Amino acid sequence: MPKRQVTLDEVAERAGVSRSAASRVINNAPHVSRAKREAVQRAVDALGYVPNATARALATQQAGSVVLAISGEDPALFADPFFAEVVVGISSVLEETDLELVLSLATSRRGQARLEQLLRTRQADGVMLMSLHENDPLAALAQQADVPVVFGGRPRDFEPSYYVDADNRGGARAATEHLIAGGRTRIATITGRLDEGAGTARYQGFQDALAIAGLEASRVAHGEFAEDGGAKAMGELLSRWPDLDGVFVASDQMAVGAMRVLREAGKSVPEDVGVVGFNDISGARHTVPPLTTVHQPIQALGREMARMLLALLAGEQPSPLILPTRLVVRASG
Amino acid sequence: MPKRQVTLDEVAERAGVSRSAASRVINNAPHVSRAKREAVQRAVDALGYVPNATARALATQQAGSVVLAISGEDPALFADPFFAEVVVGISSVLEETDLELVLSLATSRRGQARLEQLLRTRQADGVMLMSLHENDPLAALAQQADVPVVFGGRPRDFEPSYYVDADNRGGARAATEHLIAGGRTRIATITGRLDEGAGTARYQGFQDALAIAGLEASRVAHGEFAEDGGAKAMGELLSRWPDLDGVFVASDQMAVGAMRVLREAGKSVPEDVGVVGFNDISGARHTVPPLTTVHQPIQALGREMARMLLALLAGEQPSPLILPTRLVVRASG
DNA sequence: ATGAAAGCGCTAACAA
C-alpha cells in the first residue's frame, strides 16, 4: 500500500551519477560539476523526488523540528486564545525555515513523561516552554537538557538564560497610574495566580505605582483567572472596602466578572469605580462600558521566541527580551 | 556537546544479551525468556536508555506523528479561539498514544508546499485537515495521499470519506426556528463565508426553517466573519428592510457588530429585533443583552477527529460523524 | 570533482 518512495539512489542512477554526487546537489554543496548538477536536477524533477526527512534526521542527528510545550495541570489551559496567538507568531517565523512545529500539551503525567524523553533524546532540535508554574519539574529538566530551551514568560522561581516576556510589571504599573491620574485614591487590585510569573509581576506593578504615589496598597483580593473568579474577588473587595474607587484587575476575563458585580452592587463604572484590566482580549472593547486595559504583543511574543530559538540553534547567544506593553484607554477607567 | 545517547547495543551488552533480544524486550514482543527480560530491564534502568525515535521511524517506516493542518490564506486565522479548543480535544486523545502532534499552518505558499511534501512522503502517519476553502488545492492532495486523512468540517465542494463535523445546518435551523417561535415573521440573516462548508450549511439551515414555516427567506446579507463585517452587513440589511424583526447571524463575532448597529439605529434588542448568533464564544454571555446563540462541541470535535484518525491507523473504517449543536437561549432573541 | 564505503540506531526476517 505505501507507494514506495523515490530514493536518492534512483535519482542518482537516472542521472547517471553516484549517490554522493546526487546528495551534494540536493543539499547544494560544492564540488559538483555544472553538468552533473543539471542532470541530477532533471532526474529529481522527472521522478518527483523528495528527500526522506527521517533518514536525513538519523544521518545528521538533527530532528528538523522544534517543540512548543505548554505545561500545566489543566489541558483546557491551552484553550485560552492567548496561546493561539502565540502559535500564530511562532508559526510565521518557522514557516521560513524547514523546521516542523510539534505541539506538546504536557498536562497529564504521561504527557510530561513524553516531553521529558523528548528533552533527553534530542528528538527535537529545540524547545519553547510556556506557562510553567511554581516548582514545575520541567524547569529543572529544561535547564539541563542538551537541547536549547527558550522560555515564554519568566517562571516565578528562577530566571532562565533565554526567555522572552511581556512587560507585565510595567504594564500593571501603567494601568494603576492611569487610575491614579484619574484622581482615585482608594485603589484595589484583583490579582491572578501568584505562583506564576505573570501574576506576581502584575501585582508588583500595582504596588510600584501606589508606592510611588504614596498611596496605600492594601486592598487586595486574589482571583483565579476566569470570569467567575473575578466576580468573587470583587465581592470580597467590596465587602471589605465599600468605599474603594478604583480597581486594577489582572486579566480582562476577571475584569468582566468584576464589572458585573460592581453593577449589581449599584456602583457605576467609571463614575464610582474605575476599572482597568489586562490582556486586551477581543471582547474588551465591547463590555459596557468598554474596558480600559493593557495590551500585550502576543504574536510578537511568539515570533520572538521562535527567533530566539533559531538564533540559539545557529550557535548564537541571544539576550533575553522583554516586550513592551501598552495601555489602551477606553471608558471603564 | 551532544551528550552521546545511550544505544540499544549498549543496553544489550550490559545485559549480556543480543541486540535483538533487547529490542524485543523494549517493544515487549514475545520470545524472550523471563531471565533475559529482567536483565534487559535492569540495564535499561541503569543506563537510562530511551529509544531513538528517529531510528525507529526509519526502520519501521512509521513516523510516530500526525499532523493537524489548517489551511487558509491568512495566518491569523488560527488566532480564532476555535482552533485552540480543537487542539485541546485532539491533544487529549493523542496523549494516550505515542504519537506526536505536528501543527502545520499552511498559510503561505511555502507552508503549503511543505504540507504537500509531508503528505507525499509519509513523514507523518496521518493528517487532520481543517478549514479548507473552496478549490483548495490541498483537497486533491489529501484525497490521493497515501496517508489517512480526516477532515474537520466538510468542505463545500466535496464530501470526504472521513470527516467529523458539527451540525451547522441543524443548529442554524434551530436558531431560526427560535426566532420564528418568538412570533417574528420578517427574519433576515447575515451569512458567513459561503465558500466554506460551515458558512453554506448555516445558510441552508436558515432557509430550511423559513421554508418549513412558510416565511420568506430573501433578507440576506453576506458578512465576513469578523465583527466589523457583521456591523456592515447589518447596516445593509436595515437599509433594505427597515421593518425586519429578527436576524440570524452566522457567527457571534458578527452578531456583536450587528447588535451595535441595531442599537445605533435605535432598534432595541430583543423587543424590536431578535438576534441569534452562532458559536457560543465566551463573550456571548456578556453582550448586552446576552446573546442567544448556537453552541457547538468544539473540544469534542477535536477529540473525535483524533479518534477517527487513530481508527484509520488501526486499519478500521470509521464512519463520518456529525456532532450535535445546541441552542443556548439568552436574552437577545 | 568524484565515488566507495562506513555509519546514524533501530527493526525484522531468517536461521539456528
Next chain:
DNA sequence: TTGTTAGCGCTTTCAT
C-alpha cells in the same frame, strides 16, 4: 527462545 544479518534512506569522511 535465541542471535545473525540485512536493511530503512541519507550524509559524510576519505581516498582517488
